[in-house]
Amino acid sequence: MSELLYKKNRSFYFLLIIPALFLYIFSLIIPLVFGTIPSSFYDWNLIEGSKNFIGIENYIKLFSDKDFIHSLIFTMILAFFTIVGTNLLAFFTAYFLSEKLFGKSLSRAMFFIPNIISGIMVSFVWVFIFTGAIPSLGKSLGIDSLANISWFGTPQMATISIIIVSIWQGTGFLMMLYITGFQTIPTDVLEAGMLDGCTGIKKIIKIQIPLLMPTITINLFVSIAGAFKAFDIPLALTAGGPSKSTQTIALNTYNDAFISFNTGYASAKSVILFLIVAIITIIQLRITRKQEVEA
Template identity: 60%
Template sequence: MSSLYKKNKKFYLLLILPALLLYSFAMLAPLFGGTIPYSFLKWNLMSGKKAFVGFDNYVKLFSDAKFWTSFGFNLFVGVFTIIGSNVFGFILAYFLDENIKAKGVVRAMFFIPNIVSAVLVSFIWVFIFTNAMPALGGVLGWDWLANISWFGTPSMATVTIIVVSIWQNIGFLMIIYTAGLQTIPKDVMESAELDGCSGLKKVLKIELPLLMPTVTINLFVSISGAFKSFDIPNAMTGGGPYGSTMPVAMNIYQEAFTKYNLGYGSAKSVILFLTVAAVTLIQLYCTRKKEVEY
């Protein structure tokens, strides 16, 4: 694979050029032409007054307890969401890669949550948690299930967001893992089985190392998505109770468009961008070192 890439490198770069130009126009231009310069201003959208304050917005961040609380929430939820969605996505891909009936239909069913609006997904799960779960607990006689306050405490509200986030992300990651599994040469797997490598040992020693390029992609997507989460927490809990489930993106939104402090909100956005960039670069470096050729 490496030699093939080197041979056709210019052709591959040409293929990604249109997407790269579109990304630059839609993402990089606003970031470097708007967000970063705005972060050095004290700018109130209501009054329209602007004043250059240098690094004051960044210094102010160190004493912003709500921002760091939301940052901690992002990290906590992100760890469980990233691990859970990748583990379950791989398990589904592994079993659906076998010769089973209607596996295309089953894959489509698992992928549907990913294409449905996150707000709609949140409303569906709010109904499940607040109506279906208590009703099921009542039918089964499980008082503990019927009386759970899913959104009444910070810990339970966090659990609901983790569950829904994993449920929505599994389908997309499953498709990527499925594509990766199908690129593994059959003769490699047959040779491993002839040598007595089967079951969980085959998965851990043969398939996962050969799937590391796919794992790299899925971890990259999962990490960036976890840090940018907004729709599900906003629709399910609104950041409550007591701001305990407010992600960084929601904190930035409220700062810039509820309190109208665009300059300070931009500074928070820059910190979020730098954090995501640093974490993903470290992840790419670590996982690419484990990639093997075949």
């Protein structure tokens, strides 16, 4: 039926996306193709106004730039933990909030709220929690080890802080998608499974996860792209510190573009970031699409 509808209304659907597509091309594709990519071949300092063609020199320089390589590794670590953390947490919260539960709507709203608050605000709240609330709690409970944790004191602890806050903020949105996914699973399939003795964890693995694959595809896509572009939370929580140890690629690129004004070099970095995210998401889409099944 849906195929038939799609064929019948194809031109109408296309007409609907034209305005948005136009904006997308105008504000994203054109600047990328005619701005970022060409300027990555220039030695361009925005303030001095000097712009000299230097070929692929910017790209060569990238591979010996310790700060950039470190930010790349840090972004990978951050991405891994955030993607796994948000998806697992979102999946299980969605699972429990899809069941018949008292105060379900309220709980859903509570979980979703962090997502609609800006990353900067979220970070400010967490800075207070890390440096004010947790130490006070530790002191009043007499637990010195809790009170004396320096959340931003070492590169490792700063990384953990960023991961915690990123997961806390990202979970709500993915949870909503998982909840919608759970609702699309036909109840007759679940009931049939139950009659055959498929319950509990078995039900999740054998029935729900396979039927949720389209949602998982989308969620992984969203969280991978988001994790690699991480900017606001690291900026507001640690500003990349201590000593640039928690600088993501986006933050590193930003600093080059707008603090040092090496516009050409920063463009080369954004092209690399674009390629990394594109390659990873294409691979992920191919893998997860293959796992999708029809109910």
